[in-house]
Amino acid sequence: MTDTPETTRPIAALRDLRRARLTLALRSQLAGPDLRRALASLVESALSEAWTAALNDLALSDLPLPGSAAGGPTGVALAAVGGVARCDAGPAGDLDLVLVHDGRTLDDATVAGLAERLWYPLWDSGLSLDHTVRTPAQCRQVAADDLSAAVGLLDLRALAGDVCLVVRTREALLADWRAGIRRRLPELLQSLADRAERFGDAAYLLEPDLKEARGGLRDLTVLRALTASWVTDRPHGPVDAAGERLLNVRDGLHAVTGRPGERLGLADQDAVAVTCGYTDADEVLAAVSEAARTVSFAADTTARRARQAVARRRSRLSRRRPHLRPLGHGLAEHDGEVVLGAGAEPGHDPVLALRAAATAAGAGLPLSPVTVANLAENCPDLPEPWPRAAREAFVELLSAGPDLVGVWEALDLAGLTARWVPEWGPIRNRPQRNAVHRHTVDRHGIEAVVVATRFLRDVSRPDLLLLAAFLHDVGKLPGALDHSSVGAPLALRAATRMGLGIHDAEVVRRLVREHLTLVELATRRDPDDPRTVEALVAAVDARSDVLDLLRALTEADAVAAGPAAWSPWRARLVDDLVLRARTVLRGQDPPAPAPIGPAEQDLVRAVLADGRPRVAVAAFQELHVVTVVAPDRRGLFADIAGVLASFRLTVRSALVRTLPPDTACRVGDPSRRTGDVPGAGGTAVDTWWVDARGGEIPAPATLETSLRRLAAGDNTALDRLRRRDAGYRAPHGAADRPRVVLLPGASHDATVLEVRAADRPGLLHGIGSALADEGVQVRSAHIATHAGQAVDVLYVHDGDGGPLTPPRVATVVAALVDAGTLPARA
Numbered sequence: 156m157t158d159t160p161e162t163t164r165p166i167a168a169l170r171d172l173r174r175a176r177l178t179l180a181l182r183s184q185l186a187g188p189d190l191r192r193a194l195a196s197l198v199e200s201a202l203s204e205a206w207t208a209a210l211n212d213l214a215l216s217d218l219p220l221p222g223s224a225a226g227g228p229t230g231v232a233l234a235a236v237g238g239v240a241r242c243d244a245g246p247a248g249d250l251d252l253v254l255v256h257d258g259r260t261l262d263d264a265t266v267a268g269l270a271e272r273l274w275y276p277l278w279d280s281g282l283s284l285d286h287t288v289r290t291p292a293q294c295r296q297v298a299a300d301d302l303s304a305a306v307g308l309l310d311l312r313a314l315a316g317d318v319c320l321v322v323r324t325r326e327a328l329l330a331d332w333r334a335g336i337r338r339r340l341p342e343l344l345q346s347l348a349d350r351a352e353r354f355g356d357a358a359y360l361l362e363p364d365l366k367e368a369r370g371g372l373r374d375l376t377v378l379r380a381l382t383a384s385w386v387t388d389r390p391h392g393p394v395d396a397a398g399e400r401l402l403n404v405r406d407g408l409h410a411v412t413g414r415p416g417e418r419l420g421l422a423d424q425d426a427v428a429v430t431c432g433y434t435d436a437d438e439v440l441a442a443v444s445e446a447a448r449t450v451s452f453a454a455d456t457t458a459r460r461a462r463q464a465v466a467r468r469r470s471r472l473s474r475r476r477p478h479l480r481p482l483g484h485g486l487a488e489h490d491g492e493v494v495l496g497a498g499a500e501p502g503h504d505p506v507l508a509l510r511a512a513a514t515a516a517g518a519g520l521p522l523s524p525v526t527v528a529n530l531a532e533n534c535p536d537l538p539e540p541w542p543r544a545a546r547e548a549f550v551e552l553l554s555a556g557p558d559l560v561g562v563w564e565a566l567d568l569a570g571l572t573a574r575w576v577p578e579w580g581p582i583r584n585r586p587q588r589n590a591v592h593r594h595t596v597d598r599h600g601i602e603a604v605v606v607a608t609r610f611l612r613d614v615s616r617p618d619l620l621l622l623a624a625f626l627h628d629v630g631k632l633p634g635a636l637d638h639s640s641v642g643a644p645l646a647l648r649a650a651t652r653m654g655l656g657i658h659d660a661e662v663v664r665r666l667v668r669e670h671l672t673l674v675e676l677a678t679r680r681d682p683d684d685p686r687t688v689e690a691l692v693a694a695v696d697a698r699s700d701v702l703d704l705l706r707a708l709t710e711a712d713a714v715a716a717g718p719a720a721w722s723p724w725r726a727r728l729v730d731d732l733v734l735r736a737r738t739v740l741r742g743q744d745p746p747a748p749a750p751i752g753p754a755e756q757d758l759v760r761a762v763l764a765d766g767r768p769r770v771a772v773a774a775f776q777e778l779h780v781v782t783v784v785a786p787d788r789r790g791l792f793a794d795i796a797g798v799l800a801s802f803r804l805t806v807r808s809a810l811v812r813t814l815p816p817d818t819a820c821r822v823g824d825p826s827r828r829t830g831d832v833p834g835a836g837g838t839a840v841d842t843w844w845v846d847a848r849g850g851e852i853p854a855p856a857t858l859e860t861s862l863r864r865l866a867a868g869d870n871t872a873l874d875r876l877r878r879r880d881a882g883y884r885a886p887h888g889a890a891d892r893p894r895v896v897l898l899p900g901a902s903h904d905a906t907v908l909e910v911r912a913a914d915r916p917g918l919l920h921g922i923g924s925a926l927a928d929e930g931v932q933v934r935s936a937h938i939a940t941h942a943g944q945a946v947d948v949l950y951v952h953d954g955d956g957g958p959l960t961p962p963r964v965a966t967v968v969a970a971l972v973d974a975g976t977l978p979a980r981a
Contacts, residue, residue, distance in 0.1 A: 230260025370447025793923025
């Protein structure tokens with residue numbers, strides 16, 4: 156369409172609209188609802204001009220408009236849905252527009268001509284546009300066929316033209332919605348669950364979608380739709396405030412990025428925090444978490460009430476007298492919720508809120524929101540120390556398993572939990588910026604309690620296990636380098652306030668202080684080294700009951716964190732170390748290192764026969780065990796690591812053993828002398844636990860061929876690894892230098908080094924090569940990778956089998972730093 160003088164100005168205004176909205180958001184002093192009202196005024200003014208220009212241009216064409224009314228002809232109007240209709244669209248939000256016509260006043264050609272003159276200027280302006288042309292009957296039909304369209308059309312609002320036509324259309328849509336809510340309610344509530352499954356929970360994501368994730372803006376739209384159905388009302392005050400907070404962050408995101416979209420990415424969070432007046436990215440995520448939790452809880456409550464209302468309509472029992480089922484302790488069940496009974500007096504009973512919570516969780520019922528508000532407002536604070544009844548009710552609440560979560564959420568959002576346990580307040584909604592945890596700090600604590608209930612019959616003091624699980628991360632405060640050390644005294648203070656005796660409170664403190672010790676020792680230390688078992692025994696104060704508690708807490712913490720933190724392989728390592736510690740606590744010596752088995756002996760005999768390396772592969776739980784037997788030589792550890800990495804196998808752990816010549820001879824053939832065998836320098840029997848990550852494990856013969864080529868000096872066997880490794884660069888344009896730490900006292904007869912570096916395919920091969928160049932031998936290696944960072948613990952020794960001298964340690968550390976350093980990104 157060629158621009159005429161009448162259309163040029165509106166097109167220019169529309170082009171300015173995109174810039175004007177962003178400028179208003181960035182440079183004005185307006186914020187919150189005031190900003191959104193100003194944005195809505197800009198949009199409506201520009202669209203009004205576009206409407207007038209389209210009508211004028213149409214009047215000059217051969218498609219005249221019959222009849223007229225104020226603002227244009229009768230029987231046609233420009234309307235909006237979504238954020239434009241609600242006046243809460245963001246600075247870069249989409250325009251969702253509907254050209255409504257009655258289907259009689261204008262013929263199809265005129266309607267099409269008008270639509271063309273509206274939509275083309277909007278497209279040309281670069282605005283993001285979603286548009287449609289419909290009659291009222293078509294709007295109703297689309298709403299009947301499509302749930303999403305039905306919910307969106309409930310917000311239909313006239314912007315220009317025949318306002319009465321739009322009002323009548325919206326009234327008809329609302330009438331249809333109310334008449335069909337019984338049929339559509341299951342589909343509407345299922346849409347909540349489907350989006351939560353697809354987009355996750357905004358309260359706990361590091362990069363939440365502010366619109367589509369559970370607790371986001373789309374859930375608020377569903378709440379409004381439920382209210383519009385007249386089957387139930389929704390909570391207002393806190394929910395409205397939560398919606399405003401989400402909209403404010405969404406506005407800040409649009410202003411920072413200059414584009415539509417509601418995903419709060421990591422790269423934008425600091426800038427959004429500044430724009431929205433928060434201190435840092437963690438604070439803005441905490442605000443989003445609190446808002447999303449409020450919206451989610453309101454959605455759950457409103458959905459429950461809607462189901463009840465629809466059921467009553469079916470049974471025609473909406474006017475029946477309330478039926479209260481006594482639950483004891485002055486509490487009762489009404490309509491599937493726990494409420495206060497007639498004799499309950501919150502103002503005179505500080506323990507009532509805890510009893511109500513424990514009763515509700517034990518019965519698998521939610522607390523009535525009215526009851527929660529009553530308890531939060533009227534219950535006095537608990538005395539210090541807590542009376543026994545309060546402590547028992549609290550432990551009973553924690554022991555409820557999965558039913559704890561919903562009840563705790565209600566209490567927490569009402570502010571009761573932080574009143575009971577002040578140490579809980581600072582960790583509420585606190586994000587955890589790592590790839591292992593799937594929840595905020597506070598929700599992770601509750602999830603750990605839920606998992607810990609699996610082990611209540613495995614420990615002598617289940618109450619202490621639940622309290623330790625509840626408090627284990629209270630030290631995750633801003634700036635805390637070691638949250639276990641920070642949290643231990645806080646846990647002691649909380650346990651003492653709850654009325655625990657000094658000895659029991661000390662056990663809780665110790666469990667919080669040591670809650671990472673067992674898994675760290677099991678996965679990052681050599682279990683055959685006596686110092687490893689000694690460290691665990693010291694951590695549990697040489698008490699077998701505390702060891703049982705720590706074992707249960709370790710798994711509860713890891714399982715609650717997420718699937719990356721716990722696996723059958725980790726469970727095996729933990730249980731093996733616990734077994735060794737129990738042996739020592741009984742006064743016996745820990746088990747000696749396992750000798751090589753029959754299968755390994757067969758490989759040793761084959762190697763002694765011809766001097767060629769042998770490989771065996773076996774499945775082990777979710778991993779594979781790769782056993783390599785070869786004549787020992789300098790650089791063998793590095794070569795094995797390189798071969799495994801070249802076939803995309805991720806090393807989880809490695810045990811390196813070398814049989815002396817005499818021992819190898821006895822395994823191979825007792826009649827042979829040491830000098831008669833090819834492996835007279837010793838025979839390496841190395842065991843590697845690897846993860847194929849869903850791929851295939853290469854055949855043993857393939858691995859053997861690569862090792863033989865490397866032993867013969869053919870380094871082309873690692874060409875594939877070198878090509879992959881060359882593609883890795885350090886982020887942020889700076890060289891990534893690893894951190895190498897000496898772990899003093901970790902072993903009697905070896906030097907223990909921890910290497911932390913950006914993970915890459917050839918890292919372990921590079922580390923092994925550096926150690927070989929320095930003449931250092933590896934006794935065992937314990938490998939872990941989290942969030943792209945490798946944490947490798949190496950037990951090394953000199954050629955004589957002893958630990959390295961301090962000068963040698965310095966030299967080796969420097970070599971490892973060089974080996975692990977990545978070049979800076981160009």
